[in-house]
Amino acid sequence: MDVVSHALLGRLLVLDDRGWTRAQLWLVAIFGALPDSLQVPLYLVVGGVHERPWWLPWNEDWRGFREIHPYASWLWEVPHSLWFVLLAVVPLVIHFGLPRTCIAAYASHIVADVLTHHGEWATAPFFPLGPHVEGFWSAWDDHPLMWAACWLGLLAIYSVAARAWRRIAGAPIPLPPGLTPSLIVPHGRQTARTG
Numbered sequence: 001m002d003v004v005s006h007a008l009l010g011r012l013l014v015l016d017d018r019g020w021t022r023a024q025l026w027l028v029a030i031f032g033a034l035p036d037s038l039q040v041p042l043y044l045v046v047g048g049v050h051e052r053p054w055w056l057p058w059n060e061d062w063r064g065f066r067e068i069h070p071y072a073s074w075l076w077e078v079p080h081s082l083w084f085v086l087l088a089v090v091p092l093v094i095h096f097g098l099p100r101t102c103i104a105a106y107a108s109h110i111v112a113d114v115l116t117h118h119g120e121w122a123t124a125p126f127f128p129l130g131p132h133v134e135g136f137w138s139a140w141d142d143h144p145l146m147w148a149a150c151w152l153g154l155l156a157i158y159s160v161a162a163r164a165w166r167r168i169a170g171a172p173i174p175l176p177p178g179l180t181p182s183l184i185v186p187h188g189r190q191t192a193r194t195g
């Protein structure tokens, strides 16, 4: 899965964004993409070695890389481990008082990669202790057009799910017959209005 899709997936976790600031919503999206962002230096080095424009590596540049450079691959492995979530992300979020959804957004990245990484870039969600888990396909090797399709799919899911959620959460609670909303307005508010 590409970085933008991961960010969208993280943002999708906040279906009802009432009460959220724009900065908080961006933060949740950033946490969704964060596990890949930590390997930016490695990304640029691979692009540079293959003399790619802007040092941005092509998918094929990653083939065989993990086997040849197992320790450099740790820059990808470590932030894709659930141990990292437990030992680094959770303390960070709590210490800085960030929205707890940031933790879920970060974890959603790992779950998505476990499901969508197959073969040589399969994810080890309990690295360094657990095995690599084979996903259903090699999303890391997708064509950019596939990324765009994924963005549109996630935006469509968000749009439908957010509307459905708002309808459920925002719908007025049905009242028993004979009880009108004015009868359940808090006493203090009625007094304030008349005063």
Ligand SMILES: [Zn+2]
Residues within 6 Å of the ligand: 035, 036, 080, 109, 113
């Ligand atoms: Zn990833």
